[in-house]
Structures are given as structure tokens and as C-alpha cells.
Amino acid sequence: MELFINLTINGLATGMLIFLLAAGLxxxxxxxxxxxxxxxxLFAWGSYAGVWLYLLxxxxxxxxxxxxxxxxxxxxxxxxxxxxxxxxxxxxxILITLGFMxxxxxxLKVIWGPNQIAVTPPAYLTGSWEIGNILIIKxxxxxxxxxxxxxxxxxxxxxxxxxGLIVRAGVINKEMVQSLGINxxxxxxxxxxxxxxxxxxxxxxxxxYAGVIHGNMGMEYAILAFIVVVIxxxxxxxxxxxxxxxxxxxxxxxxxxxxxxxxxxxxLIMAVVLLFRPQGLFALKG
Amino acid sequence: xxxxxxxxxxxxxIDQYHILQDVSFEVPAGEVTVLLxxxxxxxxxxxxxxxxxxxxxxxxxxFKGAIMNGLPPHDIANRGIGYVPEDQGIFGALTVEExxxxxxxxxxxxxxxxxxxILNLFPDLKTFWKKPGGLLSGGxxxxxxxxxxxxxxxxxxxxxxxxxxxxPIVVEKVMHSIQEMKQKTTIILVEQNFLMASxxxxxxxIIDDGRTxxxxxxxxxxxxxxxxxxxxxxx
Ligand SMILES: Nc1ncnc2c1ncn2[C@@H]1O[C@H](COP(=O)(O)OP(=O)(O)O)[C@@H](O)[C@H]1O
Ligand SMILES: [Mg+2]
Numbered sequence: 001m002e003l004f005i006n007l008t009i010n011g012l013a014t015g016m017l018i019f020l021l022a023a024g025l026x027x028x029x030x031x032x033x034x035x036x037x038x039x040x041x042l043f044a045w046g047s048y049a050g051v052w053l054y055l056l057x058x059x060x061x062x063x064x065x066x067x068x069x070x071x072x073x074x075x076x077x078x079x080x081x082x083x084x085x086x087x088x089x090x091x092x093x094i095l096i097t098l099g100f101m102x103x104x105x106x107x108l109k110v111i112w113g114p115n116q117i118a119v120t121p122p123a124y125l126t127g128s129w130e131i132g133n134i135l136i137i138k139x140x141x142x143x144x145x146x147x148x149x150x151x152x153x154x155x156x157x158x159x160x161x162x163x164g165l166i167v168r169a170g171v172i173n174k175e176m177v178q179s180l181g182i183n184x185x186x187x188x189x190x191x192x193x194x195x196x197x198x199x200x201x202x203x204x205x206x207x208x209y210a211g212v213i214h215g216n217m218g219m220e221y222a223i224l225a226f227i228v229v230v231i232x233x234x235x236x237x238x239x240x241x242x243x244x245x246x247x248x249x250x251x252x253x254x255x256x257x258x259x260x261x262x263x264x265x266x267x268l269i270m271a272v273v274l275l276f277r278p279q280g281l282f283a284l285k286g
Numbered sequence: 287x288x289x290x291x292x293x294x295x296x297x298x299x300i301d302q303y304h305i306l307q308d309v310s311f312e313v314p315a316g317e318v319t320v321l322l323x324x325x326x327x328x329x330x331x332x333x334x335x336x337x338x339x340x341x342x343x344x345x346x347x348x349f350k351g352a353i354m355n356g357l358p359p360h361d362i363a364n365r366g367i368g369y370v371p372e373d374q375g376i377f378g379a380l381t382v383e384e385x386x387x388x389x390x391x392x393x394x395x396x397x398x399x400x401x402x403x404i405l406n407l408f409p410d411l412k413t414f415w416k417k418p419g420g421l422l423s424g425g426x427x428x429x430x431x432x433x434x435x436x437x438x439x440x441x442x443x444x445x446x447x448x449x450x451x452x453x454p455i456v457v458e459k460v461m462h463s464i465q466e467m468k469q470k471t472t473i474i475l476v477e478q479n480f481l482m483a484s485x486x487x488x489x490x491x492i493i494d495d496g497r498t499x500x501x502x503x504x505x506x507x508x509x510x511x512x513x514x515x516x517x518x519x520x521x
Binding site for chain 1 (some may be wrong): 337339358359360363364369371375377378379380384385387388389391434435438
């Protein structure tokens, strides 16, 4: 029983980190029809820049703020110079964002060296609470709380603000949104920057959780995030958090019982979803 | 020149296809100008060219005397042009209220007054205010699309085949409301239903194979059956 709960909590924490990565990806795809393979690079940059600042200042909060800042900045640059020239062309998007992803990863190694960097949580998030027989690791609980808070924030923004309304309308019909006098390019930029900030936040949060960061971490998690976007339905935030939870928990149990099949099972779920419900497991329409 | 909108020798390509080859017309303020022509003649493309959705490659599109070639669609909309596309472009998952709110630039007195006026014209929209747009009937979607295009400081409405796919009695209703809107704004109406077009329209242009080939006051077409047969294939 304790094992079951521990694996579940572990899976939830991983799920939240994947969700933060997938949230931007799914909105960017849903709204802009852009396949952004550079997303994992933004995640890795958030991780490195945040950890660097964390180790430098000894303040975890500073690390988080730094990661979000670098995410917004890189999001701005990526959207303006990498994505904008290739709107509407999926082949070019895949090539240029994959290329940019590699550039981002290599730059990390140039700046911070090729070796792994070890990271631990700050003192106040180290250790665990004991509830009965169950050990709840503080840092995992922290990740789950942050993930849920971010979901709540995105949900609120989408449902109750004008820009959220425009994003929802844009996911349905971009041309109509423009024809009603809205500069959709500016909305694209904001959404992209927000998505990049969440990816960078995810990268920062994952560092003390995984214990080490390395230059290729982006690709690893980006694959999981893509799986989540497909399972959850493109453009669907609630679908994303549900799918991310599913992928996280499956990953956690598989890693314990049959580690070599962990990624394969998630791939399999995605394939089955694509075959039978290509609009996503949690899509409302269709 | 006192026309609100004018197109001069406009040519538009979609990908490599030369769709509009020579379209010219004038839209006087306060009138309903009807674009007629067979299926595939280029009527929808003409409206999309005005909106900047399929920008013109040659020629000139001018609104209130200012040339609009190359402007993005949102700039064109914000100059006072409202678009009601052929498929109505309703945001199906959004409520009627939200559909209106996407369009509303600000909540100025003028916009609120327009909102009130248009909701009185289309009381159904008030009834279904909190319902998803996707659940409306065909006629109600048409009304929502028109209301949404009108609510800002719109001076020119582009309406693409509003009678398409509607039952005759609903067509009657939609046409009646467009007649009402005539008091408030200038309209370009694309319409296959000649009877309806001839009741509302003041002036017509016929588009054939991407060219404006004929024009005149609506009355002319009402009276001349051979013209109708020649250009529209109807009697
Ligand atoms: N996206 C497109 N790609 C290629 N051809 C198109 C496209 N859209 C319209 N066309 C062609 O342009 C012509 C004019 O279409 P359209 O403006 O929709 O005509 P209408 O509204 O008068 O029926 C048609 O021959 C149509 O096949
Ligand atoms: Mg048409």
C-alpha cells in the first residue's frame, strides 16, 4: 500500500512537470498550428539558467524567477525569428525548430560545460512528512502544488480574461478572429512567450527532483510532452493535465516494475489514441 | 468621388491560381451593392480580398479614399469593415455572449448602443445568450455572425450568401433584418437567391470567371430576363 501511494505521488509529480511542458506546446499547436520541437530546448535553458542562478545566489526562488525570465526572453526571440518566418509550413517548422533545438542544447554545453550538474532542493523543501506509514517527500508535494496552481492560473486566464477568450476563439477559427479586428500575431507572440516560460519553469523544477541536469534533457522530456499533447487533444489544457497525470503515473509504475518498457508503454498509448481517437482522449468535440 | 469602397482592376491569386483577373466596382455609402454570379465566379474571393484574407496582387482596393492594399485583416476590420463569411465563422464552443465579446473592441456608449439595437433586431440571440454558438440553428448563426460584424463602429458590412442552406421562411427573416440594417450601414451582399437580392439591392455587379462583366441598377436586372439568363443562368 505504501509503495502504491509512493509510486502514485511520484507519478503525479512527474505528471505535473510534463504538464507544464505540454501546456505551452498544446496551446501553441492549437492556436498557431505550429509544431515546435524547440520547446525542449527552452525547457533545458530554463533548467540551466535557473540552476546557475540558484547555485550562485543560494536562493531557490531567485532560480525560479531567473528560469521564468529566460523562458520569456527566449520565447520572444524564438517566436519572432524562428517561428514567424515559417507560419503555415509544417515541414519547414519541423526542420527549423529541430535545428534550433540542437543549437540551444549545444550552446548549453558551450556555456556551462558538457558535464552533468548536480542539484538539490533548498533546505526548506528537503526531507519528508510522515503521515501514518506513508512518507511524503516535500519536494514532490511542492511540485504537485505548483503544477495545480499553474493549471488553475491558465484555466482562469482562458475562461475569464479577454485575451483568454481570444485564444479560445483563435483555436477554433483564426481567420475569423482577425476579421473581427484582432491582431492575432501579437496574441501568438504572447502565447508563445507564456508557453516558453512554463517550459522553463518546468525545467527549473525538475532539476532538484532529478538530482542532475544535462545538455540533452530537453529531448527526453519533450517526447513525453508531445505524447501528452496528442493524448490530451491539441489545444486542450484540461486534457493535457489529465493526460500528463496518466503518463506520469504509468511512467512511475512501469519504472518500478518493468523499467525497460516505460517509454514504450506511453508511446503505445499514444499510438492507440491516434488510431481510435485522433482528436485526443479528452477532446470535447467529435 | 463619394463611394465608400472602390476596387480598381483588382487581381488576386490563391497559391498559383489566378482567381480574380479584373474586378472593379464602386460601393456608394448608404446603399446595398449586390455581387451576383455563378458558383465559382469569384464572389467569395472578392470579399476575402477586401478583408485582406486573400490580398490583391494588382490593382487597388480603397476604403474612404485610403488605399488598403497589403494591410493585414485586423487593420482592415478596424477601419470599419465587418465580415460575415459564407460559413458564418461562429466560434462553436463559445457562447453567444462570448462570440460577441471577441468582436467588441471596447464598451463605449456607441458600441453599447449598437449592441442594444442589434439584439432588438435579433431577439433570439438574447434568448440563447449563454448557449454555445455551435448549438444555434442555421438562421440564428447567421444572425449572430451579422450582429458580431456590426457591433463595432462598422461602416461597411460584407455579407456572403446569407440565404445559403436556410429554409425559405428563415431566409425571409434574415432578409428582412438585412433590410433593417440598411438604415444603419452600407452593405455588400453576395447572394445567389435572385429574388431576395433584387428586393434588397440598390445596385448590382455581375462577376464571371474572376471579372466584373456587367453592372447596373437592380431594377434593370429585375426587368430584363435575357440579361439574367445570360449572366446568371436563371429566368
Ligand atoms: N483555396 C483555394 N485554392 C484554389 N482555388 C480556390 C480556392 N478557393 C477558391 N478557389 C477557386 O476560385 C474560384 C472562385 O471561388 P469563389 O470566390 O469561392 O467563388 P464564388 O464565391 O463566386 O462561388 C473557384 O474556381 C474556386 O474553385
Ligand atoms: Mg462563394
